[in-house]
Amino acid sequence: MALRRRRIEVTGVVQGVGFRPFVVALGQTLGLSGTVANHSRGVSIEVEGEPERVAEFERRLVDEAPPLARVSTCVATDIQAREERPGDMVIVRSAIADGPRALVPPDTATCDDCLRELCDPADRRYRHPFITCTNCGPRLSIITDIPSDRPATTMAGFPLCAECAREYADPADRRHHAQPIACHDCGPTLTLRDAGRPLASDEEALAAAQEALRTGRVVAVKGIGGYHLACDAASAAAVAVLRERKRRPDKPFALMVADLAVADSLIEVDETVAMALTGPDRPIVLARRSRVGWCARAWPPAWTSWA
Numbered sequence: 001m002a003l004r005r006r007r008i009e010v011t012g013v014v015q016g017v018g019f020r021p022f023v024v025a026l027g028q029t030l031g032l033s034g035t036v037a038n039h040s041r042g043v044s045i046e047v048e049g050e051p052e053r054v055a056e057f058e059r060r061l062v063d064e065a066p067p068l069a070r071v072s073t074c075v076a077t078d079i080q081a082r083e084e085r086p087g088d089m090v091i092v093r094s095a096i097a098d099g100p101r102a103l104v105p106p107d108t109a110t111c112d113d114c115l116r117e118l119c120d121p122a123d124r125r126y127r128h129p130f131i132t133c134t135n136c137g138p139r140l141s142i143i144t145d146i147p148s149d150r151p152a153t154t155m156a157g158f159p160l161c162a163e164c165a166r167e168y169a170d171p172a173d174r175r176h177h178a179q180p181i182a183c184h185d186c187g188p189t190l191t192l193r194d195a196g197r198p199l200a201s202d203e204e205a206l207a208a209a210q211e212a213l214r215t216g217r218v219v220a221v222k223g224i225g226g227y228h229l230a231c232d233a234a235s236a237a238a239v240a241v242l243r244e245r246k247r248r249p250d251k252p253f254a255l256m257v258a259d260l261a262v263a264d265s266l267i268e269v270d271e272t273v274a275m276a277l278t279g280p281d282r283p284i285v286l287a288r289r290s291r292v293g294w295c296a297r298a299w300p301p302a303w304t305s306w307a
């Protein structure tokens with residue numbers, strides 16, 4: 001049977017979201033050969049195989065795209081077949097192209113798989129504060145250029161250790177080609193500073209920050225998109241200090257809670273609020289406060305505020 005080869009140009013949010021590994025896995029599943037590359041306008045794919053399998057590939061490319069991907073356009077054209085080995089689908093080097101640039105995906109809250117690993121003492125990323133994978137973690141905040149491979153992110157200064165490099169290179173791994181990954185052996189670490197002076201690092205820094213919050217101090221937490229100023233929202237004195245320093249006498253601060261159950265004790269959680277609070281972008285949500293309980297007593301609360 002004659003082989004068919006297609007070039008497919010995909011634009012939209014298709015970089016930094018695991019799109020290339022998905023393309024490779026899909027191609028291999030269908031026994032197709034070809035290449036996939038990022039370029040500054042999006043992702044370029046060449047795919048070759050039996051015509052109906054190629055048609056199925058094109059359909060599933062859009063229907064089954066990774067959760068964070070948003071395909072804007074997908075244009076396919078026939079090109080000359082090369083009679084490659086079936087199933088030989090590979091990621092090739094990113095190329096620079098002229099024209100409009102690819103869309104950068106937003107930062108995404110830690111996914112359930114990563115949260116599970118974070119809390120698993122047997123996992124090598126147990127309590128790793130910067131845990132991420134192909135489906136979650138920082139994107140917009142760390143990307144410095146397009147195509148967004150690791151050298152074009154703020155993670156460029158943190159070379160992958162051998163184990164992370166193995167995960168990054170393994171098409172079957174859930175961190176295949178995820179640009180922000182790191183672990184306890186490579187990547188950023190925690191430091192606690194007071195007036196610029198480093199006081200503690202790693203677990204000790206975390207414990208000391210918790211203690212500072214408990215004793216009514218304000219802690220500036222450097223996150224992926226800037227600084228959170230945090231204090232104990234249940235402490236009127238701590239909130240007063242934060243209000244004074246921020247020169248924000250009345251405007252409400254955002255509350256940070258561990259889960260929906262805690263949120264439910266403070267605000268009225270209906271289906272829309274619950275969906276927003278647990279969605280992948282974890283936005284600050286405006287909600288009606290509960291009529292009873294802690295909230296009324298401690299109002300105005302201030303657990304966190306964007307700096």
Ligand SMILES: [Zn+2]
Pocket residue numbers: 110111112113114131132133134135136137
């Ligand atoms: Zn994840």
Ligand SMILES: [Zn+2]
Pocket residue numbers: 160161162163164165182183184185186187
């Ligand atoms: Zn590592």
